[in-house]
Amino acid sequence: AQKITQTQPGMFVQEKEAVTLDCTYDTSDQSYGLFWYKQPSSGEMIFLIYQGSYDEQNATEGRYSLNFQKARKSANLVISASQLGDSAMYFCAMREGQWLTGGGNELTFGTGTQLKVEL
């Protein structure tokens, strides 16, 4: 089974509108972290926002917020007041709590959503 599922290969949004990018995850761990990264056409990976599994509040970072619904295992990214510079690929990723049992803390990524912001 896919650990991270992003069901929207592509999304369009008008400038200044809000947009929600979907992400669902699958883990049996109680401790895990969820991340969103942005990849513009230039290729670099830019960290946007983090949500921990025990965090009671939804994470926010400027125009980015994370709609975390633990029971549904979803961690949707909301971008408010979209700008042309938001056009990019967006990846949802998860880190599971394996460190204390000898594992690593690598990220597992979804397939990404290509967002296009239009005038």
Place this chain on the structure above:
Amino acid sequence: DSGVTQTPKHLITATGQRVTLRCSPRSGDLSVYWYQQSLDQGLQFLIQYYNGEERAKGNILERFSAQQFPDLHSELNLSSLELGDSALYFCASSPGGAALDNEQFFGPGTRLTVL
């Protein structure tokens, strides 16, 4: 600028050849991760080193190997290259350890083209 450097930026080589990709982590970060991004496989974790020791292994082919040196820089060696190894290879670094919220900082990537 994430503080993670990768060289070279671009690499073009032929099938059957061997290449080495180099990564310098952010100052103070003990963990280095290698990821491969290709059209077929998406973004895949290859391997993690923590303070010189291999910590976790993902979908890394036997033809690929990596190491982390005492100064914490890392090298990813790809041998007997095939057309399908063409991809963007990212290095990332983080402090490592149990904290789940440690952000991974990604380098700019090395674009490998195998002809």
